[in-house]
Amino acid sequence: MTANEIVVPAVDLYSDTVSRPTDGMRRAMAEAEVGNEQAMEDPTVNRLCDRVAELLGKEAAVFLPSGTMCNEIAYRVWVDRGEEIILEETAHALHFEAGGPAALAGAMCRTLKGERGIFSAADLETVIRTRGGKHGQRQALVNLENTANLGGGAVWPLAAVAEVAECARSHNLKVHMDGARLLNAVVASGTLASAYGQLCDSVWIDLSKGLGCPVGGVLAGSAEFIDRAWLFKHQFGGAMRQAGILAAAGLYALDHHVQRLSEDHANARYLAEGIAAIGGLSVAVDEIETNMVYFDVETGRLDAAGLSARLMQDHKVRIGAMGPRRMRAVTHIDIDRSGIEAALGALKSAMETA
The missing domain is CATH 3.90.1150.10 (Aspartate Aminotransferase, domain 1)
Known part of the structure; x- marks a missing residue:
């Protein structure tokens, strides 16, 4: 050898x-109608973005090469340099994204300890900084990971998300959901993806894990958020051109691989x-x-x-x-x-x- x-x-x-593309997915990819994705001219990419935005209860979405890029672009949109992201201590973005929050968004990370990757509003309150003034550390974002990877694939209860989101907003913090395995959580709990999505300011799903696609994730939020996300997509080198070949796999997976x-x-x-x-x-x-x-x-x-x-x-x-x-x-x-x-x-x- x-x-x-x-x-x-x-x-x-x-x-x-x-996981690898199925035969049906490969056929869908081969037959995909394509165009210039960066110019919003790829009809298959556009259909995928519309489909995921609706699925997650959001106004708009953007197709990206990876879930990690979904996280990092969301952090770049929500967090000014030197501000903090609050994450559970086992969060994927903290351990497995090559220091992306610091390198790409200039963000600091403040951790809290949850149970199997899931935390409560009371847990969140313990790391909220109350000191203001010119020397106070500013916080911008609360990050939730659903399902929680290092928590053993634990599912966030919808009530827990609602509680944390309410607490975050009472402190003027945005809420982002790392939804790498969100559809696993949806199927396991019977909770609608849109119910999770409507509690968060930004949320994404991965296509290349349980859904069996070869590549990609889709990040969703308000129209204003996605417009800003496109800027950083380009800045991070994310132009994909005739990406309908890849987006077709995502559409096929949403039709055939969720349940x-x-x-x-x-x-x-x-x-x-x-x-x-x-x-x-x-x-x-x-x-x-x-x-x-x-x-x-x-x-x-x-x-x-x-x-x-x-x-x-x-x-x-x-x-x-x-x-x-x-x-x-x-x-x-x-x-x-x-x-x-x-x-x-x-x-x-x-x-x-x-």
């Missing part, structure tokens, strides 16, 4: 970002129940709400990195290490029940020989 040769897992639970997210959730629960029966591993089965399964390697000679390597080497099963003993498996459109069974068999075998 050469240094550049790729080893393809037989069962890939590393992330839902590894099936419940299958991923069921597979995640089944996986967690199986892991709980394997000696040396522990998992909080009752905390599985969506498509993420965090579990711990408690005994044996292998730590999380060692178990991850053993699974891939011996069984072509990929599960990521998230810490010395912490692992994460993420179900998605490419993983059926037989894949879950194969992963459980690999875990059992690896732990028995560890």
Whole structure:
């Protein structure tokens, strides 16, 4: 095997970002009507933006290359340099966006501790700065992540969002929702996406995770917000030209791949129940709400990195290490029940020989 040769897992639970376009999605992409997206002349991109704006209860939306860009553009719109974004201490933007809030928006981050990535208005009040005057640190934005990744895919209850949003606005703060897996939350809770969206000043959905698209996210807000977002989209290098080929995948996914997210959730629960029966591993089965399964390697000679390597080497099963003993498996459109069974068999075998 050469240094550049790729080893393809037989069962890939590393992330839902590894999901691939279905045959139907590929056909939709091939047949897409296209134009100059940057000039607002791509009809397929325009349809996707209109569709997502309506889905999220917003006036307008913009199609972007990634969810990270959705977050970073929203921060750039809402936050002046030196102002603070308030985030839960496990937030994706804090840990996995390469310092983007500071590098691109000049923002400072103030953290608070929630429960599995979710916090209350009372928690928010503990980090609100009350000192004013010329020396006081200014705060601009409260960031919510739904579902909460490092919280194990936890779903924000709508009432909790409403409570936090009311508190934020009482302090003249905007509310932004990182909706990377918002549609997982929608399907799991039965809450309308627009119900979440109407409580937030900006919100986005990712297309390239559970929905199975090859690329992209869609950021939504007021018409004024999106007009400003276009400026930073261009400034960040986000012109995509004939992007209808990509937007068509998003439209197809919204038609065909949303309700099936419940299958991923069921597979995640089944996986967690199986892991709980394997000696040396522990998992909080009752905390599985969506498509993420965090579990711990408690005994044996292998730590999380060692178990991850053993699974891939011996069984072509990929599960990521998230810490010395912490692992994460993420179900998605490419993983059926037989894949879950194969992963459980690999875990059992690896732990028995560890």
